[in-house]
Amino acid sequence: MSGAGSPSRHVLRAIAVWTLAAVVLVLAFGVDTEFARFWAFGLAFGFVLQRGRFCFASAFRDLFLLGHGRNMKGVLVGLAVASVGFAIVMARQVPIAELGFLPPTANVLPVGVHTALGGVLFGVGMVLAGGCVSGSLYRMGEGYLASWIAFAGLMGGLLISNYTWNWWWERSMSTAPRIWLPLSLGHSWSLALTLLALGAVFVGVLWIEHRAGMVIPASRPVGEVSGSVADDLRALGLNVFVRGWPIVIAGAVLGGLNVLLFTAQEPWGFTGEVARWAAELAGLFGAAPPPPMGAMDLPGCVLILSDGPVVNHMTFMVGGMWVGSFAGALGAGEFKVRIPTQRVRYAQSFGGGVLMGYGAGIAMGCTIGAFFSSIPSLAINGWVFAAFLGLGAWLGTVMIRGIA
Amino acid sequence: MTWEIDRTASKMAKTLDVRGEICPYPMMRTVTALKKLSADDRTLEVVTDHAPALDTIPTQAARLGFETAVEKVGGSEWRLVLTRKREGT
Numbered sequence: 001m002s003g004a005g006s007p008s009r010h011v012l013r014a015i016a017v018w019t020l021a022a023v024v025l026v027l028a029f030g031v032d033t034e035f036a037r038f039w040a041f042g043l044a045f046g047f048v049l050q051r052g053r054f055c056f057a058s059a060f061r062d063l064f065l066l067g068h069g070r071n072m073k074g075v076l077v078g079l080a081v082a083s084v085g086f087a088i089v090m091a092r093q094v095p096i097a098e099l100g101f102l103p104p105t106a107n108v109l110p111v112g113v114h115t116a117l118g119g120v121l122f123g124v125g126m127v128l129a130g131g132c133v134s135g136s137l138y139r140m141g142e143g144y145l146a147s148w149i150a151f152a153g154l155m156g157g158l159l160i161s162n163y164t165w166n167w168w169w170e171r172s173m174s175t176a177p178r179i180w181l182p183l184s185l186g187h188s189w190s191l192a193l194t195l196l197a198l199g200a201v202f203v204g205v206l207w208i209e210h211r212a213g214m215v216i217p218a219s220r221p222v223g224e225v226s227g228s229v230a231d232d233l234r235a236l237g238l239n240v241f242v243r244g245w246p247i248v249i250a251g252a253v254l255g256g257l258n259v260l261l262f263t264a265q266e267p268w269g270f271t272g273e274v275a276r277w278a279a280e281l282a283g284l285f286g287a288a289p290p291p292p293m294g295a296m297d298l299p300g301c302v303l304i305l306s307d308g309p310v311v312n313h314m315t316f317m318v319g320g321m322w323v324g325s326f327a328g329a330l331g332a333g334e335f336k337v338r339i340p341t342q343r344v345r346y347a348q349s350f351g352g353g354v355l356m357g358y359g360a361g362i363a364m365g366c367t368i369g370a371f372f373s374s375i376p377s378l379a380i381n382g383w384v385f386a387a388f389l390g391l392g393a394w395l396g397t398v399m400i401r402g403i404a
Numbered sequence: 405m406t407w408e409i410d411r412t413a414s415k416m417a418k419t420l421d422v423r424g425e426i427c428p429y430p431m432m433r434t435v436t437a438l439k440k441l442s443a444d445d446r447t448l449e450v451v452t453d454h455a456p457a458l459d460t461i462p463t464q465a466a467r468l469g470f471e472t473a474v475e476k477v478g479g480s481e482w483r484l485v486l487t488r489k490r491e492g493t
């Protein structure tokens with residue numbers, strides 16, 4: 001029907017992409033082990049996002065639009081897994097939390113008006129664009145043209161945010177507190193409180209689902225009879241590479257990968273890198289943003305202008321996410337170039353991208369850096385960003401109902 | 405083939421093509437189409453290339469009284485046949 005070819009052809013293509021990705025890994029390792037490490041993590045994140053159809057935009061939006069909590073449940077499981085892992089890592093970085101030192105690489109970010117406004121703008125933008133930053137990245141790999149357009153808008157929004165960064169720095173960010181729960185509660189109670197809060201949200205999601213009416217569990221093929229080891233291996237292969245993953249498994253794996261990345265270096269995040277691309281591109285036209293005040297001393301996804309090479313380890317992270325999702329989609333027979341027929345979708349995707357970019361710029365991260373890596377950092381900014389993200393997603397949902 | 409005879413109503417099933425659409429429009433447009441379906445239309449066929457809709461459409465269709473059968477018809481394309489459940493069942 002479409003040009004996707006026979007099953008064996010797309011599987012061969014997927015194997016070819018994985019092979020190329022492995023070659024890049026080996027070459028990158030020869031140049032800089034950090035490049036190789038971030039390439040591997042990028043591949044893994046992209047693959048899992050694609051296999052789980054893991055979407056932060058729909059996690060928030062579908063609660064309002066459908067009373068449907070599939071994605072939010074996955075997000076909550078991922079946050080719980082990452083919170084436990086992060087707490088262990090941070091307790092080793094800063095054994096006595098009450099002394100007043102913050103774990104150097106955790107996403108404990110200044111929390112203030114910029115966090116709230118960033119959350120609202122990001123929430124509206126991700127719903128308009130039909131995907132947040134990580135969602136757009138993996139859908140780019142799946143062949144959604146609209147996600148490429150959203151990504152272009154995202155670069156534009158990040159650039160605008162970097163023109164206004166110093167304004168925000170002087171009025172809000174520089175004096176905003178960085179609130180790390182273990183400073184006042186200690187490690188154990190902070191983790192317990194975070195897990196309790198996540199559990200409470202989970203119950204809230206179940207309540208929303210049942211208030212909206214009947215809940216149909218995701219259909220899974222059943223009744224396959226396993227006759228041999230080969231059958232079991234075949235079923236395992238299908239479950240990993242072809243069928244969509246159950247969302248809580250995808251969430252748990254993403255949370256676990258985030259812990260591993262934090263253990264190796266720093267929490268997951270990448271909008272700072274995309275902001276750098278936008279800044280360097282603008283620089284080619286003599287329109288580079290001014291150096292962002294205070295950014296060098298902050299964790300999270302802030303713009304770090306480099307005077308060095310064009311490629312750094314984060315370039316490999318973003319590139320790896322594209323290739324991982326592309327390979328995942330190919331292997332499952334889910335890659336297809338999808339071109340929206342309604343013209344309004346192009347404006348919607350671009351505009352949504354710009355809003356997301358500006359929001360992520362002033363909130364110092366997207367749904368990954370300012371949320372998925374911030375709540376596990378046992379930091380208040382993650383919860384504030386999440387609350388306003390919810391508000392923005394609600395506004396966005398009202399808007400897309402009007403655009404239908 | 406995309407056409408199928410609906411014998412009880414003895415006319416062609418209606419088809420909604422939402423290929424190329426971004427999230428969440430495949431589901432939203434399906435819900436709109438189901439609500440517009442006249443009482444003697446028993447089925448609606450939806451053609452989509454958006455995998456997440458395979459989770460959202462069956463749930464929303466069920467809330468409107470429709471059962472969903474999913475069939476993969478090509479590389480990343482699915483045909484969903486939504487059938488109105490009989491009264492009282």
